């Protein structure tokens with residue numbers, strides 16, 4: 001049986017910030033296919049281009065040259081309106097800081113997104129998927145950092161995006177709390193098949209990936225499948 005086509009096909013991607021003497025080449029020609037439903041972990045030193053790459057793939061930033069094909073859409077040919085539509089329909093984001101609305105409960109924070117989505121999950125269902133079924137009516141200040149991050153994940157996946165892009169989602173958390181957050185991402189990837197790209201500085205986290213990308217100096221230094229994908233709870237920090 002033929003394998004499914006990749007979700008993303010990325011060719012010759014470059015990004016230069018600024019001009020002349022001040023120009024910074026953040027990406028210098030990245031070529032990559034991302035398979036449907038994969039859990040992909042991105043590693044690399046600070047400044048190697050990971051966030052720039054994720055921001056372009058997520059339609060938050062424009063490439064300088066090259067192509068990003070998402071299914072039959074070529075992101076690099078879209079203007080601001082097209083990129084906004086792409087993000088709205090297909091992409092969920094999780095960042096290091098959770099950006100929850102302090103005056104709203106967990107359920108209400110998730111509902112903010114489901115109100116504008118086409119076929120969203122019930123907020124309670126999204127929160128149950130990340131293990132927060134008993135925290136629906138808690139406010140952010142009544143939740144731990146890890147629980148707040150799991151609300152942010154529920155909010156990102158409640159619109160059933162094809163892709164979940166996570167930039168240092170455990171960066172502000174201790175390792176035990178971080179593992180619970182990674183378990184939530186692992187669960188979402190396995191149950192919903194949401195293709196997930198996750199940036200981290202912690203190389204151990206690569207053990208939960210199907211595929212590991214290592215960035216160095218704006219290029220992909222390596223792109224390798226992981227022989228055994230571990231559950232986050234089985235990873236040793």
Ligand SMILES: Nc1ncnc2c1ncn2[C@@H]1O[C@H](COP(=O)(O)OP(=O)(O)OP(=O)(O)O)[C@@H](O)[C@H]1O
Nearest residue numbers: 017018024026044045046047048049050051052053
């Ligand atoms: N908006 C910007 N304007 C100018 N330069 C930028 C901008 N964003 C990123 N850069 C530069 O591009 C390069 C790549 O940055 P990027 O944030 O993608 O790296 P990173 O691998 O995600 O780093 P970190 O792990 O520290 O987040 C760096 O040299 C950075 O200083």
